Structures are given as structure tokens and as C-alpha cells.
Amino acid sequence: MQIEEALIIIEKLKSELIETQKESARKDFVIATQRALIKSLNLKINEEIKENELLNEKKRISEISKFVQKNELLDNIINEPEAIIKESKPNKKRGIKRCSKKYKNYNFAQQVTKTIYEEPEEEKCPICGAELTTVTEKTRYEVRYVPAKLEVVKIIKRSKICKKCNKKNNKIYYKVTSKPFPGSILTPSFAAWIIDHKYYLGIPFNKLEQYIKDSLNIEISKQSLATYAAKCSALLEPIFNQMKLDLLQDATKVIHIDETTLVVSKKPDEDKERKKSYVFVYRSNLYSEKQIMLYSFNETREIAKTAEWLKDFDGTIVCDDYSGYNTLKKKNNKIKLQKCMAHARRKFADILKTVRQKDRKDTKSYEILELFSQIFNLESQYKKDELNPISIVQRRKKDQIPIKSKLENLIFDVSYNPNSAIYDAVNYVKDNWDDMRTYLDNGFVEPSNNPAERAVKPFVVQRKNFQTSGSYAGARYTAKIFSIIQTARANNLNTYQYLNYIFENINNPNIKIESLLPYSDKMSEKFSNKACGRI
Numbered sequence: 001m002q003i004e005e006a007l008i009i010i011e012k013l014k015s016e017l018i019e020t021q022k023e024s025a026r027k028d029f030v031i032a033t034q035r036a037l038i039k040s041l042n043l044k045i046n047e048e049i050k051e052n053e054l055l056n057e058k059k060r061i062s063e064i065s066k067f068v069q070k071n072e073l074l075d076n077i078i079n080e081p082e083a084i085i086k087e088s089k090p091n092k093k094r095g096i097k098r099c100s101k102k103y104k105n106y107n108f109a110q111q112v113t114k115t116i117y118e119e120p121e122e123e124k125c126p127i128c129g130a131e132l133t134t135v136t137e138k139t140r141y142e143v144r145y146v147p148a149k150l151e152v153v154k155i156i157k158r159s160k161i162c163k164k165c166n167k168k169n170n171k172i173y174y175k176v177t178s179k180p181f182p183g184s185i186l187t188p189s190f191a192a193w194i195i196d197h198k199y200y201l202g203i204p205f206n207k208l209e210q211y212i213k214d215s216l217n218i219e220i221s222k223q224s225l226a227t228y229a230a231k232c233s234a235l236l237e238p239i240f241n242q243m244k245l246d247l248l249q250d251a252t253k254v255i256h257i258d259e260t261t262l263v264v265s266k267k268p269d270e271d272k273e274r275k276k277s278y279v280f281v282y283r284s285n286l287y288s289e290k291q292i293m294l295y296s297f298n299e300t301r302e303i304a305k306t307a308e309w310l311k312d313f314d315g316t317i318v319c320d321d322y323s324g325y326n327t328l329k330k331k332n333n334k335i336k337l338q339k340c341m342a343h344a345r346r347k348f349a350d351i352l353k354t355v356r357q358k359d360r361k362d363t364k365s366y367e368i369l370e371l372f373s374q375i376f377n378l379e380s381q382y383k384k385d386e387l388n389p390i391s392i393v394q395r396r397k398k399d400q401i402p403i404k405s406k407l408e409n410l411i412f413d414v415s416y417n418p419n420s421a422i423y424d425a426v427n428y429v430k431d432n433w434d435d436m437r438t439y440l441d442n443g444f445v446e447p448s449n450n451p452a453e454r455a456v457k458p459f460v461v462q463r464k465n466f467q468t469s470g471s472y473a474g475a476r477y478t479a480k481i482f483s484i485i486q487t488a489r490a491n492n493l494n495t496y497q498y499l500n501y502i503f504e505n506i507n508n509p510n511i512k513i514e515s516l517l518p519y520s521d522k523m524s525e526k527f528s529n530k531a532c533g534r535i
Contacts, residue, residue, distance in 0.1 A: 028390065032443070035252070036388035039286045043383065045492055046286075108141040111152040111216055118157040120173035125162030132160035132173060143185045143216070145193035150215050153187075180235055180503050185220075188503035191232050194225060196496040199478075199485045202462045205229075226474070233477035235506050238513050240294075240480045243487060244309060246517070247284055247292045252444040253315030254285040256452035257325065259301065260460055264469045271299060277472075279479055280307070283455045285318075287389065287444050290519045291490040293455045295479040299472060303328060310335070316442060318449045321432055339435040340449035345372040347425035354421070364410060365422055371407045375400055379447060389443025396440050404437070458486055488518040498527045 124131060138157045143150055159174035180188065197203045205222040212220050247255060259280045267274060278301045282294040298305055303324035310317075314334040319325040320343050329335045348369045352360050360366050378399050382392050411430060416423045429436070439445040459482060469475040484502075488495050498518065505511050515522050 032388035032390040034388075035287045035444070036386055036391075038289055039383075040386045042286045042288075042291060045291075045490075048492065108152055108154070108218075111218070112141070112154040113151040115154040115156065118155060118175040118177075120158070120160055120175050122160075122173050125165060127171075128162060128165045130162050130164040133163050134158050135161050135172070140183065141185055142187045143190045143218075143220075144187045145189040150190070150193070150212065152216065178507050180507055181231065186228050186231070188500050191228060191503050192496050192499035194228055195232055195481060195485070195499055198225075198229065199462075199481050200489075200495050229481065230473075230477050232503070233480050235503065236480060236484050238506070239502070239516060239518075240483055242513050242517060243292050243483065244294055246290050247282060247294060248309060248313060250284055250288050250290065250292075252285055252287045254287070254318065254442075254444045255310075255313070255315065256283040256285060256318045256449055256455075257281065257307075258320065258449060258452035258456050259303075259322070260456050260463075262297070262463065262469055262475060264299075264472060264475055266471050268472075274299070276301075277469075277475065279459060279475075281452055281455045281459070283452050285444060285446065285451060290517075291487070292519065293483060293486040293490055295459065295482045295486070297472070297475040297479040304331075316438060316445050318445060318452065320449060321428065336438050337435040338438040338445050338447070339432040340447075341372065341375065341436055342448035342450060344425075344429050344432070344436065345369065345376070347428060348372070348422070351421045351425060363422075364414065364416070365425070368407065368410050368426075371403055371410070374403050375447065387443075392443035393441060396443075400440065404440075408433070455486065458482075458489075484518065491519045491524065493518055493523060493527045498523060501527065 120132070122132060136159045138159075140155050140157070142153045142155055144153050145151075157175060159172050161172055181191065194208065197208055198205065205225045208225055209220060209222045212218060257280065259278050261276045262279050263275070264277050277297065277299050280296045280298060280303065282292075282296070284290060284292045296307075301322075301324065303322075304327065307328060310328060311332055312334075313332060316336045316338055317325060317328065318338045318340065320340050325337055329337050348365045351365045352363070352369060355363060355365070378395075382395060387395065411426055411433065416426055436447070439447045469478065484499075485495055488498050501523075502516055505516065514520060517523065
């Protein structure tokens with residue numbers, strides 16, 4: 001009897017186990033389907049951004065024409081800001097510079113469009129209940145940006161005392177400021193205008209200096225604009241750090257990485273001979289709910305410094321053949337690499353360009369290129385079919401493994417002349433072959449590094465304007481600001497409106513950093529290009 005009961009219990013447990021496995025499989029399928037939907041939406045957003053950029057081109061050109069005349073070339077140096085900014089000194093005391101003579105020859109009063117009085121919160125003496133009496137007024141001026149113009153606002157800060165109990169109390173009441181730029185003419189709107197024009201439209205600071213002078217007849221030097229940008233970068237630091245953490249902890253566990261060069265004109269004595277520095281780009285993949293682009297400056301190409309935060313990363317890095325990524329993998333055995341197959345394909349495409357059209361089909365380069373093309377055509381079809389990651393892995397193993405086998409035979413089993421152009425291209429594939437197969441087992445991973453290359457492009461385009469960076473400090477804050485701008489753009493936000501809101505609320509203790517991130521639902525509702533009316 002006990003044996004029969006035991007058998008019944010075993011059968012029941014087996015049945016429950018099967019049901020649990022089925023339920024787990026159903027949940028996995030639902031999650032994978034949701035990821036596929038996220039990817040599809042992100043692809044559509046990317047397409048909309050491209051269309052918006054085309055439609056917005058005329059508007060941007062008209063904006064830029066305010067600063068650069070038709071017959072004038074942009075200056076070749078970004079260093080309007082960075083050359084002036086020195087490396088920060090850790091022991092430097094913070095505070096407002098009193099009696100500044102920077103604007104001594106400028107009559108702010110003639111440009112004032114409105115006056116604001118800053119009163120203490122207390123209207124009556126909290127001790128005796130008597131009315132407070134104004135004892136001092138301190139006047140300052142701020143420059144604010146309103147759509148299509150800059151305006152000067154007069155701020156009068158009043159302090160008050162209670163005359164009735166002043167002798168006993170000696171208490172002075174005044175408004176406690178929570179503004180991000182206390183005592184400065186800089187305001188959130190003006191700061192957002194500067195950052196948006198500099199890092200979105202790509203207007204050099206010397207052109208902004210001239211435009212401000214023409215608009216307000218006030219000279220705010222490029223050095224001052226540089227200082228303002230540095231202050232903005234410091235304010236944005238918590239958002240940048242949270243973006244870095246979110247990218248590291250992304251559920252898809254996939255990060256695309258690429259790098260580009262940056263010349264720094266003023267370097268420390270120990271680096272005088274260094275010709276190039278680098279900006280690394282880290283980007284989330286298209287399945288991620290949080291579209292993030294991080295730019296990180298490094299004096300050298302040694303990725304160990306700039307990617308210290310990846311030392312415990314457990315996931316896949318999609319990258320090119322730079323040896324630094326191999327070093328990351330060696331130091332952290334939890335990292336897998338997916339080397340970009342588009343780079344490999346490009347080498348054979350370049351070879352075919354040197355071959356006459358009628359002779360191309362008879363070459364091994366053509367055969368290899370055709371196999372690569374078949375793989376990428378299948379990947380495009382998976383996107384069109386909006387397959388989820390689980391289905392993508394199944395299709396890849398069914399469709400692509402036979403193609404990869406043919407490709408492997410052409411790469412490893414055919415002898416090539418060491419003096420031929422194809423020899424180096426084949427060796428490149430041989431050296432990276434194992435790291436070009438990672439994507440077959442992970443539906444979140446793409447075989448190419450195109451997302452990171454697209455993220456690098458905006459920086460490269462703006463670098464054509466400025467050519468060099470002035471200092472290491474300037475390059476660092478440029479990279480951080482660029483991270484915020486490009487992530488906002490990737491999430492289809494109006495960059496000016498978003499930055500203005502951030503600067504207004506970054507010091508608000510009642511607002512959490514998570515709600516200020518460019519990919520938060522709150523920011524999307526408030527500042528999407530559609531919501532803000534930007535084309």
C-alpha cells in the first residue's frame with residue numbers, strides 16, 4: 001500500500017514538474033516576445049529620428065546661419081572652451097566671486113525686460129507675530145533664454161527683520177536659494193540654450209559669443225561660456241553616473257563599444273609627445289528598454305582605464321578587433337565578445353573593388369562575400385518578421401550554421417598566396433572566428449557593431465568643426481555632456497526643453513535622479529519631440 005501511495009505521489013510530482021516547466025517556457029516566450037516588441041519599437045524610433053533629422057535640416061541650417069556667414073568657414077578648434085578650463089583642483093574653495101569687474105562696462109539696467117523680487121518665506125515674525133520690515137536689497141542680473149530670444153531679468157533679493165523684537169532676536173530673514181547657478185547671470189534656460197547650441201547644433205563658442213553680443217550688446221567671452229559648460233557638466237554628473245549603472249545592469253546583458261580619435265592641443269608635460277587621445281562609446285542594444293549612449297574620454301587607447309567600470313560585467317560586448325577588448329575578456333572571464341562581422345565583410349568588399357567587374361564572380365573574395373551577404377540578409381529578414389530573441393536563435397541555428405560551415409571551409413581549408421590581397425583578409429577572419437560565432441547562441445546579440453558605429457558618427461561629425469580639444473579636462477566634460485545630449489536624442493527628446501528642466505530640478509531634493517533620466521517615462525511624456533512641437 002505504501003509503495004502504491006509513493007508511486008502516486010511520484011506521478012503527481014512529475015505532473016507538477018511538467019506543468020512548472022511548461023509555465024516557465026510560456027513565461028520565457030512572453031518575455032522574449034516583449035523584447036522583440038521593444039526592439040521593433042526602438043527600430044521605428046531610430047527611423048523616425050532619421051526622418052526628423054532630414055526634416056529638421058533646413059531649420060538647423062537657418063539656426064546655424066545666425067552664427068556663421070555664408071562665405072565663412074567654421075573655426076578649426078573646439079578649444080574656445082576647453083583650452084581655458086584647467087584640471088580641477090581638489091582643495092579649491094567654492095563660492096561666489098564678489099565685486100566682479102567682468103561686466104563693469106555693460107549697463108544691465110537698460111536691457112531689463114522684467115524685475116523679480118525675492119522675498120523671505122516668512123511674512124511675519126515667527127517670535128512675536130509682527131510684520132517684517134525690509135532692511136536690505138541686493139540686486140543682481142540674470143540672462144534667460146525664451147524662445148527665439150535672450151532677455152535680461154533684474155533680481156532684487158530682499159532681507160527683512162522684525163523691528164519689534166530685533167534687539168532681542170537680531171534675526172535677519174532672507175530667501176534661501178536652491179538655484180543651480182547662484183549669484184551668476186547664468187540661468188537654467190540660458191545654460192540649456194548654450195549646451196543645446198554647442199553640443200546639438202555644433203556652434204563653436206566664439207560664434208555664440210558674437211551672437212550674444214549682437215543680441216544683447218554684452219560681451220560674454222568664450223572663456224566664460226567654457227566655464228558655464230564645465231559647471232553644467234558637473235551638474236549632470238549624477239545623471240551620467242546613473243546611466244552608466246543602468247547600462248551595466250541592463251537585462252539584455254549586451255553592450256556595443258567603439259572608439260574614435262581626438263587630438264588634445266594642450267597636454268601635461270609628460271604627455272607632450274602624445275599625438276592622439278580617444279573617445280570610447282558604449283551603447284545599449286536595440287532590445288533594451290533603456291536606450292543609452294555613453295561617451296568616455298581617455299588620454300590613451302588603453303581601454304583598461306576608461307572601462308574600469310566593466311571589470312565585473314557579466315555579458316556580451318559587441319566590438320571590433322581592437323586588442324583592448326581581448327584584454328577585457330582575459331581580465332574578466334564572464335565577458336563574451338562578438339566581433340563585428342561587418343568589418344570582416346568590408347575587407348573582402350574592398351578587394352573586389354580592385355577587380356574588373358567581369359572577373360569578380362570567379363574570385364574567392366566574391367564567394368566569401370556572398371556568404372557574408374546571405375547571413376546579413378537573413379538578419380534583416382528576422383527584423384522584418386519581428387522575431388523574438390528565442391525564435392531568432394532557433395532560426396539562426398537552422399539557417400546560418402550551414403552557411404557558416406561553407407564560410408569556415410573557404411577560410412580555413414583553402415590555401416592563399418601570402419602576397420595576395422585576400423591573404424590578410426582571410427587571416428583577419430581566422431584570428432576572430434571564435435568571437436564571430438557568439439551571436440548564434442544569443443538572440444539579443446547582433447553579428448555587427450553598427451549601433452556603436454552610428455553612436456560614434458555624431459561625435460565624428462562635430463569633430464570636423466573643432467578638430468582638437470583644448471585640454472584633458474575639457475575633453476572629459478565634453479564627453480559627459482555629449483552622453484546626455486545623444487541619449488536624449490536616442491530617446492527622441494527635445495534636447496533644449498529636457499536640459500532646461502534638468503537644470504531647474506537637479507538640486508531639488510524631492511525629485512529622484514531616476515525620474516530625470518532621458519529614458520524615464522516622465523521625460524518621454526514631457527519632452528518628446530512630438531510633445532514639444534519640434535519637427
